[in-house]
Amino acid sequence: MKKYMLMAAVILCAVTLKAQKPENILAAVGTPPNPKVPISWNRYHDYAAITEICKKLAAAHPNLIKLETIGKSYQGKDLWIMSISDHKVGNADQKPAMYIDGNIHSNEIQGSEFALYTAWYLVEMYAANNQTVQSLLADKTFYIVPTINPDARDSFIHKANTAHSPRTGLIPIDNDRDGVDNEDGFDDLDGDGHITMMRRKNPNGRYKVDPSDSRRMIVVGYDEKGEYEILGSEGIDNDGDGLVNEDGEGAYDPNRDWGWNWQPNYIQGGAYKYPFSIPENRAVVDFVMKHPNIAAAQSYHNNGGMILRGPGAAEDVDTYNAQDVRVYDALGKKGEELLPGYRYLVVYKDLYSVFGGELDWFYGGRGIYTFSNELWTGYAMYNKAGADNTQDQLYTFDKDLLMKDAFVDWKPYKHPQYGDIEIGGFKKTYTRLHPGFLLESDAHRNMAFSVFHAYNTPKLSIDEIEVKEIGSGLKQVTAVVSNLRMIPTHSSQDIKNNIEIPDIVSLTGGTVVAGMVVNNRDLGITTEQKLDPTNIRVENIPGNSYVTVRWLVKGGTKFTVNVNSKKGGLASKSN
Template sequence: MKTTFTYDHYADYAELTARLVYFSEHYPNYTRLTSLGKTPEGRNLWAMEVTDLRCGDFDEKPAQHIDGNTHAGEVTGSMAALHQLDVLLTGCEEPRIARLLQAYTFTFIPRISPDGAEVYLKTPDTLRSVNRPSGKAQSGVVRQDLDQDGVIRWMRIPDETGAWTADAEEPRLLRRRRPDETDGVFYTVMPEGLLQGESEDLLKAAPARWGLDFNRNYPCWWRPEQPGAGDYPLDNPETRAVAEFLIDHPNVGVMVTHHTSGGMILNPPGPFSEAEQDPLDRSIYHAIGALATEEMGYPLLNLYDGFHCTESDYAAGAGDDWAYLNRGIFAVTAELWDLQSRAGISVEEQLEPELSDAERLRQQKLTLAWIDAHCPQAWKPWTPLEHPQLGQVEIGGLDYKFTIQNCPPAYLREECEKATRFALRQVCLLPRVAIMRFQAQPLGHDFVKVTAEIVNRGYLPTWISRQRQAMKLTKPIQIELTGAEILQGQAQGEIEALEGYGQDQTELSFSGVYGQTAALRRKIEWIVRAPAGTRVQLNVRCAQAGQASASCVID
């Protein structure tokens, strides 16, 4: 895929901003760059809209929304969003891309947490969404980069009462000590760091310094007791800005929110099983998932069913759930990058809720073997260190941030290209109103019969989803006829909705053809009075499905 910029490293805020400004300045006929506001640390929360403005304004076409970096450490997501934007603009004159830009609008919020991502990229720290205190006291072993190698790894402490020992087959890894194991070298394991607060007689890993989770902060089945949920829905300026942006863009019908990792596409609903979902919406989600699997090799999993959730234990307040359940947008979460699958561990094995110690060790061995073969620099051998509080310890293990949570940089472009290929197919599901036929038939004495056929060229219906209908957010198709005196029919009228070709119910088998086609077209007639040579204009517009116009001259 042709791009202007390279995708072999992770852009910090300054570089991300420079790329967006470049595109804004070099493609003024395609882009609108907007700051949705300032973060608490003064960074802009950038949004960019992209379309071919020669063929209609941003709000005059059906739209796809793309975002990334809801979680600060999932920086692959922001690079995937930038990559798709780059592909669209760099290739804007290529026939396929040009057609997409003529027909659709693309909206991007590439980095929802610029403050958090900056900490993640420029320090050894990890964090969920943003570097704002979440209220938990840091008592225990607080994660710090003691050996100053830029990575916070594991720390093992020699301890004859420790619960861990080196694995005989792969001594770089630790296995749990067996119940009857009395001879050997044993360890207590902790994250690399320093003791803070009262340690008493045991060691514990301190809670995360920053625990806020933007993906638990949306007003959709929000629960205050859920970790990271915040004080109330949308109390973070970043999530509030995202919600307001989507509310202000009713033409958004499909969406991809880029996260990491795991190599899967997650579809709402998250608070309940998809068995309880409207059957039509469920079938559309499965169709979207099939496209993702074809392009990315990643399976579709329902958020609730795929993660073995229960009525009391499910992810509440998620952004994709809010987009679908509250706004009727077909939103999916792309969990980009999956080292474990590359290492031979299936998604089902990764999601097993109760891994045995033996199975966990087996998976770690496969993972380490892949790292040895493809990015050996990510693993640090166990190295002695004199700890200021605990005495002699050893530091070692994996650079988790850029092997498992995100791609090693050498794999970044490949992952971005997969995400872009999928997104450029997903957008094609959107409904698009069109005028198939518009003609005038003279009846004599300046009386004229005007006929139009309005169609939906998209896979989705003009109402987008049953969920959007249930939330009463759908807008009808507006029709306006001008240029002549109307004697019969309305100058301004409405069509409630048109189905898309995805709602076709015909079945084809060797025994015959059954069922019915989708109701995706509507014929409208007027009787007007106008002399020969009069030009009659028809304008059709739908908030979710774009607009079309046509004219004809009366003979």
């Protein structure tokens, strides 16, 4: 019997392998048909798995991915970054670039999956000869850091937590100032890996079991007798101070540590010692400062289905001036089309004040157009608005589509302090995190938004080189340099604060006598650059617009115009 079972298993395996061959597959549109690195996108990966995926992708696509580390986490983990571009075409660090990171908050783990999915999709579609992606990676570079909080990510995945904790990193802090760091975190009383809720029977309690769903506790009416009291999240008072779960791992917020409008902890709760005092953030800053070609950025958070731009606080509202807001609005409105249920919002105006946020430092400090997408929206549960993540919908969705897998059933427990109680409630992987079957779909849509953002970083072209004899052995060489995309080579914030050096338009092929920017070609109005006239400094090449420059030259007949822009890349043309 065992012999026949083994033969059947071998035959089944052979059939399965044959079914995975390219000739046995009908490719679904918009998806890599036969990826070199197959990955299941319906689950979450810890740091070891993220490292493995990054290394496999880099090994499978050496001409597209350069894998390196930008630094170490507090616990010594490498902070991996994938530089994704067509490395056979130009220097990746001189192409307009999109920076993407995820998981700055430890419980917001799907940001890493979305960042990884973006990397995987780009290289696998390139390998599948998708011309759109091939053209994109010839022009642009993506710098993708899947997780910038790997220590706390692993803590969330491998330790018992609620869906909402922890948000922090793992640098030890004495949260309740009793002289002991992190001594009273969650206790997983039943050892199931999830911190759920504790309830206790009490005729004077304010809760009863929902008659329509025995899993759910509802508040009794003012004239009703209660059945239960809610004791809070699963745990024990370990330090004897009368409080349960009040002093967990860390207390600082990595997204309050950035050096733009930073405020100390007594003003901005969650701030650490000083700006960039958290090593993971410092590593990101060092990388960004060394890569002035970064023109766009995305930081993935959860949840609520939001496309967020700054400012984080009302005090900073004048930083985001009208010219840049027009660019943000155009990108954000497109994002709402690509991401059903997501809303384009401004942090301080539509949510709350944030001081020292990553979003504001990228834009305010570096002039980079940056969004933070808050991933996952209850709209996706039934593809309708109005009941996003309400308690009713959480229970019905779990019953209708998840087969009640999101809920830990109530069960009795003998608590050392509360006596006879019951433990139960939603798992840590529900309410804030995507259910598996919706993870890839939303990852793809968010990837598409980041690609749209990256596509609209500057693309420079020299449209015209006009050479005219003007007498006395001089030639007038006029060049028109255009920007074919929405995003300018310098944001208004960049120009206002002189963050990045001007774009340089230079001429070779003759002896330059004078150089100038042409303000009005029809009327002959120019602004001469008297120092170094060969290399004309241009303050900005606006999005979907152009600049005109001119030289007076002695000698030569063959001229080459070169453009060098930190955020706009390189362009060259000869007459």
